Amino acid sequence: MPRVGDKTYSFDHDKAVPNSWRIIHWRDLVxxxxxxxxxxxxxxxxxxxxxxMPLGSKYTICTDNEDVACHQLPDLSISQHKSYFGLDLGGYCKTN
Incomplete structure (x- = not known):
């Protein structure tokens, strides 16, 4: 998911919903x-x-709001936003 608020919003979210996670596919731009x-x-x-991103693969958990291990990666890609866990997510929005 993209960033949707400022620091105040983020910290208020952390207090209100302490058990939430954002899944990131390696160099996903979004x-x-x-x-x-x-x-x-x-x-x-x-x-x-x-x-x-194979099922069962190892992952890194970043517990700070803007942990550089999860957010400061070079060579970002929009194609990685379209595929999570081997599924083509863009295909879910197609109509016949």
């Missing part, structure tokens, strides 16, 4: 926008999955 420099901030906790 979780890195809009930018922190524009005033946006993530709620915690993020779970970063590796490039191929």
């Amino acid at each position: 979780p890195r926008i809009p930018f922190i420099a524009c005033g946006y901030y993530h709620h915690k906790t993020a779970v970063l999955y590796p490039k191929d």
Whole structure:
């Protein structure tokens, strides 16, 4: 998910919903926008999955709102936003 609020919103979310997670597919562009420099901030906790994202793969848990291990990756990709756990998510919105 993209950043949807500022720091106040993020910390209020953390208090109200302490057990929530954001799943991130390796270099997915969407979780890195809009930018922190524009005033946006993530709620915690993020779970970063590796490039191929196979079921049962190891992952990294980032417990800080903007942990660099989950959010400061180079070479971001919109194609990784369209595929999670080997499923083509873009196909779910297609109509015949």
